[in-house]
Amino acid sequence: MISAFAASSPLSSSSRIAAPLLESDAITVRYGRSIACEAVSFSVAPGEVYALLGRNGAGKSSLVRCLLGQQNPSAGRARLFGGDSWTTRVRALERVGVVPEEPDAPPEMTALRLADFCRRLYPRWDGASVTRRLDRFEVPRDVPFGRLSKGQKCQVLLAMALAPSPDLLVLDDPTLGLDVVAREFFWEEFLGDLADRGTTALVTTHDLAAIEGIATRVGVLKMGRLIVDEDVETLKGRFRRIRYANRMTETRTEFGNELDAFDAVRVRVRGWGIDAVVSNWDESVFERFRLMDGVEGAEATALSIEEIFVALAGEADGNGGRT
């Protein structure tokens, strides 16, 4: 049998004992008649790096704004450190570092002025770390923010986000539009902080290759609905690409019901046979599948997060993933 993932029931959720630092409780965001996200529930536990993935317009930024208390959800609740994000935002944000999708610092402020402004707002401001990072990034300190390159802006904002020694980092597609080198710099710095302090993070990004080794948990938003919310390893363990030729059907380009034992997320018919992505991988089931009449040359390969995401989010709703 082939099935799409039910929007309202994410694939699985391993039990996490510690109280979450960030929680989305059935959040719905509407703009007039259009729905940015609907009944989205997930949480980020201490020490986790949660990668919230989704295509453009999937509702990630709206969700992040709700979680940071910047926007009131149409329904549901967002919680930061256990408190309502909308009402207890100020106290909570003293422990949060944020890098937004679009660099939003006032364009006339230099990096130094920006640091001076932020220094007054946080009780645990580490000014030396800002200096170190700006030096490392080679960001000019006396050039207004508006005149920095996109990569430099991003690096400045990361330096500002890490300076208050935050318990939680929220990165909303921070590397969008950056070149490869700038992206590399950014993720390196982020990884360094994770290694040093074990910071919890919520990351939305399209840079799936970079997040592969960083994220401990993944959520996938598709058309406003959270279709996956799972530990990375569990997720990757469940997904496989299966390729085989089918000799039972009248022509080579058709396929029958041999995949019914799997939940096929996406099935493509190629010239050489069938290319399927399944979400309930099981070694013993696969062994039986290989021995089925007409199944020829079947092989299974593990998938990267990017491949899993493409399989999940890349298909239109409602056709069971068949193409």
Next chain:
Amino acid sequence: MRAFLAVARREIVEKRFVLAAAAVASLIPLAVPILRRLSEGPAKEARGLAAVVVALLIAAGLAVSLGASLFAADFANRKIGFYFSRPISAFSLWSGKIVGAIALVLLSTFVVFLPTLLADRDLEPLRKASGGPAGAVALLTGSLLLLLALANAGAIIVRSWSALALADLALVTAIGTLFVLTLNRLVAHSADPPFVESRVLAGAGVTLLIALLAASYLAVSLGRTDLRAAHRALSAAAWGILGTAAIAFALHAQWALSAPPQALARLSHARPIGPDGWVHVEGIARGTSAEFLFDVRTGEFRRTRASRWMVAGSGDGRVAAWLDSEKGYGGPWRVRTLNLRDPGVSPRETKIVVPHASSILLSGDGARLGTIAGGTLSVFDLSSGRSLLSARIPVPDPDPHWAAAVFAGPSVVRVFRGRVVESHTKSLDIYDLDLVGKKWTRTAAALDLGRVWTTMSGDRLIGVSEKGGRVTLHDGRSGAVLSTLYAGAPLFPIIPRFLTDGRIAMALGNESGNWLEVFSEMGTGGRRIQIGPGSLHVGGEVAPGRLALARGPARTLEIVDIDHGTSKNVAEGLVPLEDFGWIVSLAGPGREAAKLFLDGEGRLVRYDPATGQRRILLGRPSRD
């Protein structure tokens, strides 16, 4: 507080360039006298004036431009997320930006003034401003804050550019219209329109400021990074507050304008209109100034829009006429009349409309009305509203003068014209105007009189010489001296009364005490009646031959028996309602008007000396 200071500081630092612009503009006032080649005195005046003009222009321009860029642009391009992703409360962000912007505007204004202040060590226009420099600064700050808040709200609405803007437009029109209509109504019914208008406008300004500040705060607090949500919050708060205020104002106006005379807390003025119990009263009722014609016998009343000087009663007590303002103040004025003998009748609106008037007079039978305005006497027939005559009062010399008139008969108006030199009446001329022949006759010239009192028909005249040492009785037409009532050292006070039987009673006083001199109709046979010390208020005849007067700080009411030459204290704290001005026309003996008094708390009191009954008719006791 840390966040507020950080935001305010950033706002100032970010836009500090405006101070440089202000510094350049500050040179303009210094250049004005040089360019106009003025000498030192006029130069200082010109510098001061130019500094004020330039500073106000700069301040207003900055308030608008900084207000427009305060939040709207940050909302529109989501730059406001920079603040909301940091531990900055909406209040700190809002107040920090507002305070920073207004501080910049005020600093720029000061920078414009600074060179002029250093040059002249003074800024005359600011020093002379009403309320002094502190008042001027407070008014300027409030006005600039209002401009800033207006520009901010306008920019958010424009940047949002949603259908809600149409609702905004409809609501501002509706609320504005309601406010203007209510204000006009309140002003039109007020005795002191400029005061009411300025008070209401000041209140409206403060309300608008509060509404806009509250709305802009809610826009930031509830909108945060969502411009449309900010616009919704702004509109809901602004129109909610302003709409409620406008409706409350309209309801208040309705309540205030429907106040009966019983709502008068304290009467500022009361005057008998005729002898039978109708009085014109003024005071504050439900927070607004109010004037009524009030019948003390029945409690009936009519609200007027006439000040105390624009109400007259006919000698026969049948008709009252007054000038109601048509548009609040400054004229034109519509003449209305009331039949005082027919209580159920509403005031009649005549066709007579005059652009302005300084006084009015009514014929004894109430058929004709005269007005004096700008040296012109106009006479109208009240029943038809027809103008009978309008004539310039003769001016034989260039000195300033006053003029007053009475109807000496159905077809004769007698005009008394006083020549004024250095604020004192030096002499008096008398003219008769024949309404039929339309001809002026000067009947008396250059009488040496400083103060005069006349009967209602103008047939007799009592005058005091300019120096105050001589009191004489004159024929009202020819001015001929009929008798000398007093001659000697100047006295104070001198208050004469024409009694209803023709006799004359005159209250006099000096440092040794007060007394009453009683004369015959022709001013002969003076008889002295001693009365108590203190300042005097002389009323009417409460009974034949019995005159009421109040004296001293306790306002002791004395009834003087003129026939027997005795005086008796009968009550405390009552002052007779005196007829105003120079025409003595108090009520006849025993009539209601003679039994009306004002007490120390400004209440209208009826006191009957015959029975000792004392009843408060209008006014409320003080809370002390």
